[in-house]
Amino acid sequence: MSAAxxxxxxxxxxxxxxxxxxxxxxxxxxxxxxxxxxEHVVGVGRTRKNLNAALxxxxxxxxSRDAASxxxxxxxxxxxxxxxxxxxxxxxxxxxxxxxxxxxxxxxTKQDVIAYARRFLDxxxxxxxxxxxxxxxxxxxxxxxxxxxxxxxxxxLAPQPETKASAVRLVRSAWEACGARIVRLDARRHxxxxxxxxxxxxxxxxxxxxxxAKRGDAAALLGHSGGGLRDTVRIAGSSPEMWRxxxxxxxxxxxxxxxxxxxELEIARSAIQNADAAALSEMFERARDxxxxxxxxxxx
Amino acid sequence: MSAAxxxxxxxxxxxxxxxxxxxxxxxxxxxxxxxxxxEHVVGVGRTRKNLNAALxxxxxxxxSRDAASxxxxxxxxxxxxxxxxxxxxxxxxxxxxxxxxxxxxxxxTKQDVIAYARRFLDxxxxxxxxxxxxxxxxxxxxxxxxxxxxxxxxxxLAPQPETKASAVRLVRSAWEACGARIVRLDARRHxxxxxxxxxxxxxxxxxxxxxxAKRGDAAALLGHSGGGLRDTVRIAGSSPEMWRxxxxxxxxxxxxxxxxxxxELEIARSAIQNADAAALSEMFERARDxxxxxxxxxxx
Numbered sequence: 211m212s213a214a215x216x217x218x219x220x221x222x223x224x225x226x227x228x229x230x231x232x233x234x235x236x237x238x239x240x241x242x243x244x245x246x247x248x249e250h251v252v253g254v255g256r257t258r259k260n261l262n263a264a265l266x267x268x269x270x271x272x273x274s275r276d277a278a279s280x281x282x283x284x285x286x287x288x289x290x291x292x293x294x295x296x297x298x299x300x301x302x303x304x305x306x307x308x309x310x311x312x313x314x315x316x317x318x319t320k321q322d323v324i325a326y327a328r329r330f331l332d333x334x335x336x337x338x339x340x341x342x343x344x345x346x347x348x349x350x351x352x353x354x355x356x357x358x359x360x361x362x363x364x365x366x367l368a369p370q371p372e373t374k375a376s377a378v379r380l381v382r383s384a385w386e387a388c389g390a391r392i393v394r395l396d397a398r399r400h401x402x403x404x405x406x407x408x409x410x411x412x413x414x415x416x417x418x419x420x421x422x423a424k425r426g427d428a429a430a431l432l433g434h435s436g437g438g439l440r441d442t443v444r445i446a447g448s449s450p451e452m453w454r455x456x457x458x459x460x461x462x463x464x465x466x467x468x469x470x471x472x473x474e475l476e477i478a479r480s481a482i483q484n485a486d487a488a489a490l491s492e493m494f495e496r497a498r499d500x501x502x503x504x505x506x507x508x509x510x
Numbered sequence: 511m512s513a514a515x516x517x518x519x520x521x522x523x524x525x526x527x528x529x530x531x532x533x534x535x536x537x538x539x540x541x542x543x544x545x546x547x548x549e550h551v552v553g554v555g556r557t558r559k560n561l562n563a564a565l566x567x568x569x570x571x572x573x574s575r576d577a578a579s580x581x582x583x584x585x586x587x588x589x590x591x592x593x594x595x596x597x598x599x600x601x602x603x604x605x606x607x608x609x610x611x612x613x614x615x616x617x618x619t620k621q622d623v624i625a626y627a628r629r630f631l632d633x634x635x636x637x638x639x640x641x642x643x644x645x646x647x648x649x650x651x652x653x654x655x656x657x658x659x660x661x662x663x664x665x666x667l668a669p670q671p672e673t674k675a676s677a678v679r680l681v682r683s684a685w686e687a688c689g690a691r692i693v694r695l696d697a698r699r700h701x702x703x704x705x706x707x708x709x710x711x712x713x714x715x716x717x718x719x720x721x722x723a724k725r726g727d728a729a730a731l732l733g734h735s736g737g738g739l740r741d742t743v744r745i746a747g748s749s750p751e752m753w754r755x756x757x758x759x760x761x762x763x764x765x766x767x768x769x770x771x772x773x774e775l776e777i778a779r780s781a782i783q784n785a786d787a788a789a790l791s792e793m794f795e796r797a798r799d800x801x802x803x804x805x806x807x808x809x810x
Contacts, residue, residue, distance in 0.1 A: 423800035450794035494750035
């Protein structure tokens with residue numbers, strides 16, 4: 211075990227294993243390589259094509275399709291798969307994990323991932339640090355990865371009562387080495403917040419394009435679109451598999467928010483049908499003001 | 511009358527009047543000034559503040575708060591106000607319009623604007639060319655205007671049976687001088703198409719931010735947002751007044767599409783609640799494929 215957090219000197223991870231070499235896992239590897247915080251990165255994946263791309267692009271140093279043998283002697287394991295695959299991944303690696311190996315994840319939901327880890331990582335649960343980097347693009351796969359993805363972005367950590375402080379320190383140092391800021395959040399609150407600001411917007415965007423695509427005149431319609439539709443549905447280009455898993459994992463919080471959202475759309479629909487200009491003005495002004503107060507400053 | 515379309519030599523508009531010096535009207539003026547296609551631009555508006563900004567920024571050469579006196583001797587009048595103000599504007603200017611003056615607009619709906627023009631422009635209707643530039647940002651006001659706004663963008667023209675060919679030629683030449691491409695479209699079809707690809711996305715974005723803003727924890731929620739929400743709701747920063755007017759003007763087409771959209775959200779909601787991964791995959795894949803087939807190419 212040669213991983214030392216930055217607070218005790220420069221972070222040096224001798225062996226990092228990234229399971230799921232996509233946008234998140236690949237960018238994590240590239241960022242740590244860029245600051246020379248890692249010596250050797252093993253990528254684990256399901257398809258040869260993506261692993262070969264990852265090798266070719268220098269995202270990983272070694273490829274493996276066997277997670278269990280890959281994690282032997284690892285200092286840090288990042289599970290970067292869609293959350294629906296995590297139970298199987300955890301069950302596969304648990305028997306092969308070393309007594310000092312720290313495990314973390316990049317999943318967009320936390321309560322379900324923590325429950326899986328508690329069940330499948332056995333005695334290693336105390337070295338599992340639940341994490342969620344708030345970064346991404348609509349692209350996926352190793353060739354979408356780039357080392358600056360996490361710079362100045364938040365990474366949520368949701369350690370549990372059992373989680374060892376030394377494991378949290380290592381994961382914290384690794385994300386800080388990627389240029390990210392650490393934010394601690396309760397797992398349940400995390401899932402509520404991201405249902406509202408991330409999962410709901412994705413369902414909204416996917417549903418809009420899906421509805422338009424079902425129409426016979428979809429090609430003609432979309433040929434007339436401008437920058438508004440383009441930006442509103444950018445995230446409908448995201449991985450269907452990843453988002454299917456997130457929606458299922460966070461279904462309780464998400465269905466509640468979908469109900470609130472459909473209520474709001476009903477209000478808009480009534481106002482439009484009744485040509486109720488005052489009601490529309492009130493709604494649109496509330497939205498514009500909230501955006502400029504809370505979103506513009508943040509993304510300036 | 512010294513306005514000559516480009517096809518008969520270089521376009522030269524001696525006097526352009528822009529009523530409503532906002533993003534569209536201001537950018538139209540700046541673009542024509544940049545290619546020296548206009549000699550003198552009079553801006554008409556409701557507030558001194560915006561007109562002063564337009565003068566200071568060189569968007570207009572002269573400011574007026576009286577539309578009727580401003581349009582005298584004009585070669586071309588662009589009505590760039592929100593569509594809800596157009597009936598009043600048209601009624602004001604009709605008695606003062608010259609026998610050769612060409613009138614056009616920049617409204618996002620066409621059937622209502624054409625009906626207003628038919629009713630309020632009297633004998634001048636044959637020189638009214640209904641138009642809709644497919645360009646914009648979420649910003650408004652003269653200080654948001656810039657001359658490149660229309661470059662390589664479509665401008666829809668929806669001339670009526672009465673519309674004089676010479677009027678269409680002048681408006682066409684002016685938009686082409688701004689760098690835009692001309693597309694002709696039936697007014698009813700125009701309103702259907704833009705209900706789907708523009709008006710609905712705006713209602714979706716405004717409703718999402720409005721719903722989140724009503725929550726007690728809105729500040730905390732939005733403080734955790736990332737690039738996905740930012741892009742999805744960019745257009746919720748658009749002018750509430752302009753969009754209120756558009757929604758009311760195009761309410762028939764828009765309420766139908768809102769119904770289709772809420773049906774699609776219901777399908778998503780059921781699939782999420784029932785953890786129906788197959789149904790979610792199908793919807794999300796349809797959306798991702800449609801986006802890459804029809805939107806990515808267009809906006810590459």
